[in-house]
Amino acid sequence: MQSNNLVRVVLWMVGALLSFSVMAVSIRELANAHLSIFEILTIRSATALVILLLVLLIYPELRLALTPRRFKLHLFRNTVHFGSQYCWATALTLLPLATVFALEFTMPAWTIVLAVWILHERLTVSRVGVVVLGLIGVLVILRPGIASFNPAVFLVLIAAFGYAITMITTKQLTATESTFGIIFWMMAIQLPIALAGSDIASFARLAPIDILPVLGVGIAGTTSHYCLTNAFRSGDATVVVPIDFLRVPLxxxxxxxxxxxxxxxxxxxxxxxxxxGVLWNLRAESAGLRRAAGSPPP
Known part of the structure; x- marks a missing residue:
């Protein structure tokens, strides 16, 4: 990878890491301000939808990308994703932030299991290794029988499993839908779900001190995925993923x-x-792609 691409990857990942951290802190602060998780997710989806509509005003040609060809799959994906977000956001209010972010990284293991089952992808030694090391990593974090057990960890594990389903369905949608369309329908579907569980009067009780976390959860919730997507677009996953793991110490x-x-x-x-486990699998997948292309290993 060229050096200028590496700089772009690093800059996009810095934006993603900061955005994820801002979003986590904002969710906790809004929960302390007595907003429910439904209301917090309403703010996130509404803000993102406003941003996307502004983009449509600037680039009206994107309207052609909004026609859903597989609306049932959009609906399924976003219902699961909303449930996963709800579990993740709730866990942020109950567990140390680092524990939530660490357990969230079980998602690659769940994704591999689902990809083999649903997408009929090939099971390799390194892919099995991701699942096994993922289980070991979870056991080390939770220390069953040693540390006091907090049932809230199940919320993170459920969220990670739901995010894995979202990854699989996103891969299916990319065959017929545009990236902008996928994101737009995500927000358009999830906003009414969040509103259905919200008390509208709660928003009127927000104080001026809550403006920053409101902006944080809305803007960072959008920029986090935008930056992460552009990081993957600018460089190989083998470069992006190791930087993404810095989320935990940060x-x-x-x-x-x-x-x-x-x-x-x-x-x-x-x-x-x-x-x-994840890096082992990425390295093995990269080597397999090079062999398939007939190029010598580095």
Whole structure:
């Protein structure tokens, strides 16, 4: 990969890491302001939808990309994704931030299992290794029988499984739908779901001090995925994913600075095990692609 592409990857990933951290802190602050998770997700979807509509005004030709060819799949994907977001956001209010971010990285293991089952993709040694090391990493983080168990961890694991389903259905949608269309329908479908569980009067009770977290959850919720998508577009996954794992130590520092959460060495160790499995699989997949293309290994 060329050096200028590497710089772009790093810059996009810095934006993604900061956005994920801002979103996590904003969700916790809005929960402290007595907003429900439904109401927080309403803010996120509404803000993102406003941003997308503004983009449509600037680039009206994108309207052609909004016609859904597989609306039932859009509906299924976004219902699952909303449920996953609900679990993830709730866990942010109940668990240390670093623990939530670490357990979220079980998603690649779930995705591989689902890809073999639904997409009939090939099962390799490295893909099995991701699943096994993912399980070991979770056990290290949770330390069953040693540390006091918090049932809220199941919320993160459910969210990670739901995100894996979202990844699989997104891959299916990309065969017929545009990226802009997928994102637009995500927000358009999830906004009424969030509104259905919201008390509209709660928004009127927001104080001026809540403006920053409102902006944070709305804007960062959009920029996080935008930056991450562009990072993958600018460079190989083998470069992007190792940087993405920096989310855990970064959010551990944020949790320590803002909420006096003591960094947990077992969370970091479990994350390293999870990262090891993912990186092993990425390296094996990259080598397989080079062999298929007939190019010599580096």
């Amino acid at each position: 959010i551990a520092v944020v949790g320590w600075m803002f909420y006096n959460e003591t960094p947990d060495i077992f969370v970091l160790l479990g994350t390293l095990i999870l990262a090891g």
